[in-house]
Amino acid sequence: MTQQGVRWTTDQVLALAPDVASRKAGSKLGTAGPWSGTGSTDEGAVWGQCKGSGSRPYLTVVDIGGAQGAAYKCSCPSRKFPCKHALGLLLLWAGGAAQVPGSAAAPDWAEEWLAGRREGAERQRAAPQGAPAAPADPEAARRRAERRAQRITAGATELEQRLTDLLRGGLAQAEQAGYGLWEETAARMVDAQAPGLAARVRDLGAIPGSGPGWPARLLEECALLHLLDRGWLRQAELPEELAATVRSRVGLPASATGEPLRDHWLILSQYDTSDGHLTTRRIWLYGTESGRTALLLSYGAAGRAPSLVLPPGLTLDASVSGRPGSLRAELTEQFGAPVAGGARPAGVDAGSALARYGDELRADPWLESWPVTLTGVVPAHDADGGGGWQLADADGKSALPLTPAATASPGLWRLVALSGGSPVTVFGDCGHAGFRPLSAWSGTPDAPLIPLTD
Amino acid sequence: MIASSGVGSSWDELVSTALLGTGRRSSTTPEALLDAAALETVRRRAGLRPVVAAAPPEPALDDPRPALPAAARHRLAVLLTDRAGSGGTRRGSAPDLLELLPQWLATANGHGYAPPPELLPALLDAARGRTDLRPQVLTFAGPRALWLARLNGDWKFALRATPGAGAALPAPDDTEGVGRLWGEGLFAERVALLAAVRVHDPAAARALLAGTWRTERAEDRLMFLDSLRTGLGDADEEFLEQALGDRSRNVRATAAELLSALPRSALAARMADRALSCVALDRAAGVVVVEAPHECDAAMERDGVVAVPPTGRGERSWWFGQLVEAAPLDRWAARFGGRTPEEIVALEVADDWQGELHGAWCRAAVRQRDTAWSRALLGPPTAPGAAGPGAVSLAERAKLLAALPGAERAAWVAAFIAAHGLSEAFQLLGVCGTPWAPELGRAVVDALNIARDAGSYPWSFSGVMGLAERCLDPEEAVRLEGLTAAVDEPEGAAPGAGGYWAEAFQRLVGTLRLRRAMRDELAPPVAG
Numbered sequence: 001m002t003q004q005g006v007r008w009t010t011d012q013v014l015a016l017a018p019d020v021a022s023r024k025a026g027s028k029l030g031t032a033g034p035w036s037g038t039g040s041t042d043e044g045a046v047w048g049q050c051k052g053s054g055s056r057p058y059l060t061v062v063d064i065g066g067a068q069g070a071a072y073k074c075s076c077p078s079r080k081f082p083c084k085h086a087l088g089l090l091l092l093w094a095g096g097a098a099q100v101p102g103s104a105a106a107p108d109w110a111e112e113w114l115a116g117r118r119e120g121a122e123r124q125r126a127a128p129q130g131a132p133a134a135p136a137d138p139e140a141a142r143r144r145a146e147r148r149a150q151r152i153t154a155g156a157t158e159l160e161q162r163l164t165d166l167l168r169g170g171l172a173q174a175e176q177a178g179y180g181l182w183e184e185t186a187a188r189m190v191d192a193q194a195p196g197l198a199a200r201v202r203d204l205g206a207i208p209g210s211g212p213g214w215p216a217r218l219l220e221e222c223a224l225l226h227l228l229d230r231g232w233l234r235q236a237e238l239p240e241e242l243a244a245t246v247r248s249r250v251g252l253p254a255s256a257t258g259e260p261l262r263d264h265w266l267i268l269s270q271y272d273t274s275d276g277h278l279t280t281r282r283i284w285l286y287g288t289e290s291g292r293t294a295l296l297l298s299y300g301a302a303g304r305a306p307s308l309v310l311p312p313g314l315t316l317d318a319s320v321s322g323r324p325g326s327l328r329a330e331l332t333e334q335f336g337a338p339v340a341g342g343a344r345p346a347g348v349d350a351g352s353a354l355a356r357y358g359d360e361l362r363a364d365p366w367l368e369s370w371p372v373t374l375t376g377v378v379p380a381h382d383a384d385g386g387g388g389w390q391l392a393d394a395d396g397k398s399a400l401p402l403t404p405a406a407t408a409s410p411g412l413w414r415l416v417a418l419s420g421g422s423p424v425t426v427f428g429d430c431g432h433a434g435f436r437p438l439s440a441w442s443g444t445p446d447a448p449l450i451p452l453t454d
Numbered sequence: 455m456i457a458s459s460g461v462g463s464s465w466d467e468l469v470s471t472a473l474l475g476t477g478r479r480s481s482t483t484p485e486a487l488l489d490a491a492a493l494e495t496v497r498r499r500a501g502l503r504p505v506v507a508a509a510p511p512e513p514a515l516d517d518p519r520p521a522l523p524a525a526a527r528h529r530l531a532v533l534l535t536d537r538a539g540s541g542g543t544r545r546g547s548a549p550d551l552l553e554l555l556p557q558w559l560a561t562a563n564g565h566g567y568a569p570p571p572e573l574l575p576a577l578l579d580a581a582r583g584r585t586d587l588r589p590q591v592l593t594f595a596g597p598r599a600l601w602l603a604r605l606n607g608d609w610k611f612a613l614r615a616t617p618g619a620g621a622a623l624p625a626p627d628d629t630e631g632v633g634r635l636w637g638e639g640l641f642a643e644r645v646a647l648l649a650a651v652r653v654h655d656p657a658a659a660r661a662l663l664a665g666t667w668r669t670e671r672a673e674d675r676l677m678f679l680d681s682l683r684t685g686l687g688d689a690d691e692e693f694l695e696q697a698l699g700d701r702s703r704n705v706r707a708t709a710a711e712l713l714s715a716l717p718r719s720a721l722a723a724r725m726a727d728r729a730l731s732c733v734a735l736d737r738a739a740g741v742v743v744v745e746a747p748h749e750c751d752a753a754m755e756r757d758g759v760v761a762v763p764p765t766g767r768g769e770r771s772w773w774f775g776q777l778v779e780a781a782p783l784d785r786w787a788a789r790f791g792g793r794t795p796e797e798i799v800a801l802e803v804a805d806d807w808q809g810e811l812h813g814a815w816c817r818a819a820v821r822q823r824d825t826a827w828s829r830a831l832l833g834p835p836t837a838p839g840a841a842g843p844g845a846v847s848l849a850e851r852a853k854l855l856a857a858l859p860g861a862e863r864a865a866w867v868a869a870f871i872a873a874h875g876l877s878e879a880f881q882l883l884g885v886c887g888t889p890w891a892p893e894l895g896r897a898v899v900d901a902l903n904i905a906r907d908a909g910s911y912p913w914s915f916s917g918v919m920g921l922a923e924r925c926l927d928p929e930e931a932v933r934l935e936g937l938t939a940a941v942d943e944p945e946g947a948a949p950g951a952g953g954y955w956a957e958a959f960q961r962l963v964g965t966l967r968l969r970r971a972m973r974d975e976l977a978p979p980v981a982g
Contacts, residue, residue, distance in 0.1 A: 010531040027535045031549055032971065033964020051960065091532060096525055099971075167484035170475025216465075219472045223491035350504040358500035365496045381605060382508035390508060398504035413575040416605065420571060420598050421513035432499045450572045 008064075011451060012311030013090040015270055016070070018279075018304060022080050022087060029088025032099055038092065039104030044337030046093045046100060047110040050085045052076070060085040061110040063117055065337035070309040073113050081304040148193050152250060155192025156229045159185065159201070163226050171215050171222075179205040196251030200225050224366055245364045248326060258322035260332045263287035265294070265318055266342040267310045268371075268427050269438035271453035281306035284371060284427070284438065285320065285329075288343040293371050294320050294329035312439055313449035315342030326364075327371070344425065344441065344449070347375025349393050350400045353430045369431025371438075374400070376423040379416050389416075391435055394423045403434035411452035415440050418450055428452075465494050514601035519568035525975040526562070527570050533558060534576040549965040553924055555580065557969065559590035561976045567594070574599050578609045588612075626654030636662055641674060648681045656685040660693055672702040679708050686712060691719045698756055710758020714780035715821050721757055726781035728754065730789050732774055733811070735801070744807035746770035747777065771810050778814035783827045795830035813850075820853045828857035835869035852881045864891035871897040876905065880917045889927040898922055899934065902959075911951050912958040923962055928970035934963050 013030075017023040029035075029050065036057070038048035044065020049057040062082070064070040072086040093100040106114055162185055166174060174181075182205030189198035200221070207218045231238065231246040238246065248254045265285040272281045279300040286293055298308035308331070310316060317335040322328070348356070353372040360370045377391040380399065389407050392399035406412060406428075415437055418424055428437040441447045468491050476484050522530070533551050569577065574595055581591035592599060592612055603612035626632065635647050652659035663678050670678065679697060682690055690712070697709035698721070713721035734743050747754075750761040750773050758780070763772035783795070790798050803811055812831065819827040832854050855863050867882045868891075876898070886894060898918065905915055912919060937959040 010528045010535075014531075014535060023535055027532050027551060028549070030532055031964055031968045033549060033960060033967060095528060095971075163488060164484035167472055167487050168475055168477045170477070171473045173475070215473045216469045219469055219491050220495045222472075223488050223495050226488040227492040227496075354502045354504060358502065361496055361500045365492075378510050380508045380510045384508065390505065392507035392510055393504075396507050396510055399507035401505055410575065413602070413606065414572045417571045417574040417598065417602055420601060421511045432502060448572075 007096065008090065008094050008311050009313070009448070010091060010094055012313065013087065013094050015311060015451070016082055016090070016305060016309050017087055018080055018082070018300070022082075022084055025084035026087025026091060029084055030091025030095070031088075032092065035089070035092060035099075037107065038089070038100040039106065040093055040100050040102050041106065042103055045106060045110070045114050046089055047106055048089050048092070048100065050088065058085050059109055060089050061106075061113055062086050062090060063114060064090075064309065065334075070307070071117060081300075148252075151192045152194045152197075152232065152252075155189050155194050155197060156232045156250075158188060158192075159197060160226065160229045160233075163222055163229070166222065171218050174218060175208045175214075181205075194251050196249050197225070197228070198251070200228070227365060241363065245326075245366075248323075249364075249366050254323050254326075254328075258329075260319035260321040261287065261290060261292065262317075262319040262333075262335075263290050263292070264342055265316045265320065266344065267312050267314050267316060267338065268293075268345075268449070269451060269453060270310055270312050271438065271451070272306070277302055279304075279306055281308060283308065283310050285310075285316070286345050287320075288315065291345075293327060293345075294322065295327040295371075296320075296329060296331055310338060312451045314338035314340060345373045345427070347373035347425050350374065350377070350391065350398045351393075353400065353435075357430050357432075367431075368433070369429035369436070371427070372430045373425060373427045374430075374435070375425045377426055378421065378423055379412075379419050391426060391437070400430065400435040403431075403436045406434070406436045409452075410454055411437065414450060415452050418442060464490075465498065468494060511601075511605065515597035517568040517596045517598060519566050519596065520978075522562070522567045522570060523975060523979065526567070526972075527573075529972055529975055530558065530562075530570070530573060531576075534573065534580060549923065549961055549968050550920070552580075553920065554965070554969065554972065556587060556590060557924065558972050558976075559587070559594050561973060563590060563593050565976055565978055567976070569595055569599075571598055574602055578602065578606075578612060582608060582611060585611075626651045626658075632658075632662070636666070641677075645677055645681065648678060649684065652681055652684045656687060657689060660690060664693055672705065675700065675702060675705050676708060679705060679712070682712060686715060688716055688718055691716060691721075695720065698758070706756070707758050707760070710780070711821075714758070717782035717784065717822060722780065722782050724753075724757055725777055726785040729774075729777040729781035730785060732777065733789065735790055736804070739804075740802065742801050742803040742807070742811070744774070744803065744805065744811060746774035746807075771807075775810055775814045778811060779817045779821070781818065783815070783818055783822055783824050795827045799830045799833070816850045816854060819857065820850070823857050825857050825859075828854040829862075832858075832866065835866045836873040848878055848881050852885050855882060855885050860887045861891065863887070864894040868894040868897035871901050876901045876915055876918050880921070883918065883921050883925070886925070888925040890925050892927065892930075895922075895926045895930050898926070899930070899937075903937065906951070906955045909951055912955050919958055919962065923965040924969075926962075926966055928966045928973065931963050931966035931970065934959065934966070937963075 014023050014026070017026055034051040035048045036051070038046075040046040045061065045063050047059075047061040049059055051057045058074055058076045060072075060074040060076075060083075062070065062072050070082075072082040074083050074085045076083055076085055078084065089100075105111075182201055186198045186201040186205075189195075189201055204218065204221055204225070207214050207221060210217065228246065228249055231242070232250050235243045235246055244254070264287070266288050268284040268286050270281065270283045272279050274280070279302075281298040281300070283296040283298070284293065285296065296308060296310075298306035300306035316338045318331055319333045320329045321332050323330075353374055356372055357367070357370040360367055374391055376394040377400075378394065380390055380392045382388050382390050382399075382401070388401055388404070389412060390399040390401045402412070415424070415426065418440055419442075422442075424440050424442050426435075426437045426440045428435055428439075437452045439449050439451050439453075441449045468487065471482065471487060472491065476482050476487055521527075533555050535551075577591050577595050578599060581588045581595075588611065595612075599609075599612055603609035632647060632651060636644060639647060648659055648662065651662060660682065663682075667675070682694075694709045694713045698706055698713070700706050700709065710721060713719045714725060716722060728747070732745050732747060734745070735741075736743050747770060750759055750769070754773070754777075755761055759773060759776045761773075763769050786795075786798060787793060790801070793801075799812065799815075802808075815827065816831050818824070819831055832851060855866065858866065864886050867879065867886055870882060871879050871894075879898075879901075883898070889895075890898070899922070902915060902919070902922070906912070937956075
């Protein structure tokens with residue numbers, strides 16, 4: 001009778017909060033006190049009334065079982081999304097059937113909205129999926145694409161010039177030139193409609209200030225940028241797959257063209273990064289039957305959390321279609337709310353993880369890291385070798401150092417605490433800068449998946 | 455950066471050429487340099503090898519305690535998200551989660567659960583910010599928290615707070631180890647050692663101290679002497695009596711204070727003789743007559759009487775107060791013709807000496823933990839507060855209450871609140887056992903209700919409200935439900951007070967419900 005299985009955990013609910021203040025406010029409302037008339041369905045709809053300071057309670061309803069991620073509706077005036085009431089309600093629901101009964105019938109005010117959403121989803125499903133809205137005028141579209149390609153070519157040529165100028169004068173001058181030079185060049189690449197090049201150029205500006213060893217890092221990045229320029233300028237000579245990678249690295253949009261793959265996807269990790277204007281959410285999925293790894297991206301404008309919400313540790317029956325030449329994928333259809341359980345990926349040791357990253361560089365030399373699962377590793381403090389942390393193979397011989405950012409994050413201590421000096425399994429990004437842990441679990445059966453990102 | 459296979463000189467050469475610029479070395483062009491560097495970069499990345507593993511940490515000790523039930527783990531995670539404190543305003547109807555953490559920890563520790571390891575960092579951070587949480591957090595957090603604290607300097611407090619976790623103390627019965635550490639250890643280690651041995655075997659600790667007493671520095675002697683408070687007994691008298699002749703005044707005063715807490719000690723008898731000689735019952739008038747001492751002689755000073763009074767106090771009453779305070783209370787019955795403490799306290803005192811005499815008796819009752827005298831000095835709870843026996847201050851009342859049995863204490867405070875309201879009750883409530891006895895809980899709620907009807911703002915009672923949230927029996931929530939509705943504001947009420955009260959009561963009920971849920975979640979699953 002208990003629906004504990006599909007109810008989320010606290011961490012999973014709190015991961016929805018758009019900011020720290022919302023987390024806190026939501027936690028306070030995650031208690032029975034102010035709530036009445038709560039209920040939920042097995043399909044992932046949750047509702048309740050929250051007594052606020054006004055005379056009328058706020059009506060809050062959440063649908064986490066929709067085809068396109070979670071959706072919220074609340075009668076409060078907050079512009080946060082989800083608001084604290086939605087978070088509090090989900091926390092209460094996560095607490096168990098004693099606080100929010102399951103298998104209930106929604107009251108009219110909630111049912112109206114839920115029915116509207118279901119209809120919308122139906123309509124979307126009924127619409128032809130295969131042909132993604134063919135452009136109205138193929139000829140005009142072709143001319144637009146051609147003009148854009150010409151602009152990018154002009155931009156790439158200009159960038160090549162800047163790079164050769166820099167190398168002729170020496171990297172030492174980049175230290176004096178500072179950030180402005182790169183900002184200006186990046187702006188030129190934005191004008192050239194090559195956002196991929198623009199982002200790489202902007203990153204170059206930060207390297208001279210990044211501490212000892214910067215000339216080597218700057219040379220690496222300049223060389224990879226040069227490689228990308230050359231790849232673009234001579235893409236006709238490249239094999240088609242590599243040419244596609246070059247196009248997507250330069251910044252041309254690629255759409256999901258792969259066949260949708262239906263699987264039970266284990267949600268390995270969900271975390272957000274923000275540049276102040278835009279929040280980017282990355283969700284890593286592992287196909288428990290296909291063994292595939294897929295990355296879903298979702299974006300949110302300032303103050304709003306990205307709409308796609310998939311709590312780590314649960315498994316989702318869904319179909320996902322990939323993009324050529326990358327792990328990027330899109331959620332095409334979701335069959336019900338995420339449920340507990342699901343097989344975990346079998347891991348590899350440190351050497352195999354790096355070998356895997358090396359292999360992938362053949363298809364994409366610009367790859368920063370590759371997602372892998374390390375098994376039987378122990379977090380160890382490398383007190384002699386610079387004071388960083390590493391994940392050491394159980395045989396105590398080889399290890400992967402953590403990236404400096406991962407060493408400084410609070411997630412490190414959750415990982416260390418989870419391990420207690422014994423081997424654990426860790427999923428994360430393995431790349432040339434080191435390993436970045438994203439989630440971990442211990443070897444015991446039913447051990448919870450612990451997210452390590454904040 | 456991970457060490458690469460074959461870090462050749464070619465890459466280093468490329469970097470140094472790039473640094474200087476190809477303009478100064480005619481051997482290569484910028485394009486050729488970039489081509490070579492691109493090749494080398496990808497080659498280096500593709501050929502990365504793992505680094506040599508550092509020495510792994512010793513695995514943490516096993517924690518054999520059972521894991522938390524899922525709902526309780528969930529609750530703990532929620533309580534810990536609130537830990538940064540929320541600004542201290544007590545407005546709004548949501549419970550103050552951080553205030554509930556101590557109770558949660560106490561219950562969890564009562565059941566003997568092990569913590570979920572991934573929450574240990576948050577637990578340790580919470581305890582780092584709040585010293586009052588530390589003992590409970592460290593008990594709950596168990597061996598893995600100490601293991602973590604050795605790896606992270608932010609949590610050093612855990613090692614300090616746990617005896618034996620830092621520089622491992624020898625077991626209290628390891629005579630040789632104890633002797634060595636006592637002889638060679640740092641001051642802090644020696645204090646910790648003495649405390650540990652004292653708990654285990656009071657006499658052994660005293661012997662340890664006596665062995666090196668003459669060579670210790672004065673400040674150290676004071677600290678060491680203080681550790682004898684634990685397990686103080688008649689056997690300590692001889693040692694303390696010697697300490698009365700110490701070079702340091704502070705050491706002498708502490709020794710005298712400890713001796714006066716031993717009613718059978720010679721010092722207590724000497725003080726009683728002096729005190730009793732100052733107080734007499736005028737049988738004809740039925741009045742207590744006080745004749746304070748005229749001088750503070752060397753013997754009195756040796757027994758811990760401080761000769762120089764604080765500014766503004768008369769010498770004689772100052773000396774008198776110290777004598778009475780140190781005299782065993784059971785000697786007074788004989789002085790007053792076999793009267794009970796109640797009867798003695800009820801006697802009229804001549805010439806304004808009542809305050810001085812009763813105040814000193816209060817201090818004596820607290821120091822000697824004398825139930826009968828405490829009860830007598832407290833007097834009936836309904837007596838007009840300010841004019842209570844001996845004009846006893848609230849702080850002193852709270853201390854006297856602590857000597858009474860729990861049920862009697864709760865009944866006394868309940869009656870006090872019924873008679874005098876809440877404005878003076880905060881300190882008294884603080885010494886009552888939790889959860890509050892039913893009659894005490896009802897008295898507090900009734901008084902809050904009266905305050906609402908009087909139209910004042912709830913934050914005038916925020917202290918009591920906060921205590922009620924934490925201390926009321928959670929079963930009371932049902933009875934309180936009726937109070938959460940907004941009511942019409944009475945005539946002359948502070949504007950908006952009604953709404954704020956409804957909110958405050960909502961928070962109270964919400965908190966009580968939450969505490970009941972917390973308790974139920976932590977209950978171990980019934981077998982079968």
